[in-house]
Amino acid sequence: MEILKNKTTLQNYIERQKEMGKKIGFAPTMGALHEGHMSLYKAAKAENDLVISSIFVNPTQFNNVSDLAKYPRTLDFDIKQLEASGNVDALYIPEIKDIYPKQTESKQYNFDGIELEMEGKFRPGHFDGVATVIEELFKQVRPDQAYFGEKDFQQLAIIKKLVEKLHLPIKIHGVAIYRNNGGLALSSRNERLSSHQKKEATLLYETLVKVNEWFRIITIPEINSRVEEIFHHASGMELEYFTIADEETLKETDFFYKDKSYRAFLVVNVGDVRLIDNMHLD
Ligand code: PAF
Secondary structure, X not given: OEEEOOHHHHHHHHHHHHHOOOOEEEEEEOOOOOHHHHHHHHHHHXXXXXXXXXXXXXXXXXXXXXXXXXXXXXXXXXXXXXXXXXXXXXXXXXOHHHHOOOOOOOOOOXXXXXXXXXXXXXXXXXXXXXXXXXXXXXXXXXXXXXEEEHHHHHHHHHHHHHHHHOOOOOEEEEEXXXXXXXXXXXXXXXXXXXXXXXXXXXXXXXXXXXXXHHXXXXXXXHHXXXXXXXXXXXXXXXXXXXXXXXXXXXXXXXXXXXXXXXXXXXXXXXXXXXXXXXXXXX
């Protein structure tokens, strides 16, 4: 695997690959890699000639300094995992100046309201930060296809909108959530959970499974209050929000329409670790 440590090295590499007519798949990350990321690379490898990943902990998408400071950084282990997977041809590890040559600031975007729902309400400015780094990475890496996990479903929707609005010739793929045996969605943040908390945190998945069973049988307000009740009784866990939303617009709904698809979204703080999960309802 090639390790590309700055923008110039990356751009020379991309130029050579483009000249050879290689189809490029890209999966950007913030490191602390786990099996969930490995499933992105696997999907990318199956559909491209070449897979590139990046590791860059993007400061502008964090709402508070302590969350940024606490974000796990495990570069040596990440590189070992990437080598072992055999699915990644090159890893881009930009420096801050490669992404933010002037100020470390987000651009401001309009994503037709998707950015104002759910995470947008609870993490103001977060999606501007994500879109800023992804726009820059897309312009530098120039992939044909890019891969993102469905765990951050709203982020995936924002990135699809970004590509549409900027007319970038990149196909965006969502990859199914990778869960451990208990159902806990894999996340870099899980590293900060104790083994006891990890077991407890399977309640997020168990709750979503129940919601899917209740879907179209009881009303949404009734589902909402049952979910609140579940977390009210769970010690060490605090429900930040639970929402059933239209899968297209991500707008919260209080009523199911026959011809629309819905997804349940859940955010829970386990100790001081913020966990996010979602499930398509069928
Ligand atoms: O999902 C992530 O890891 C990050 O939000 C992303 C997409 C790499 C942008 O920094």
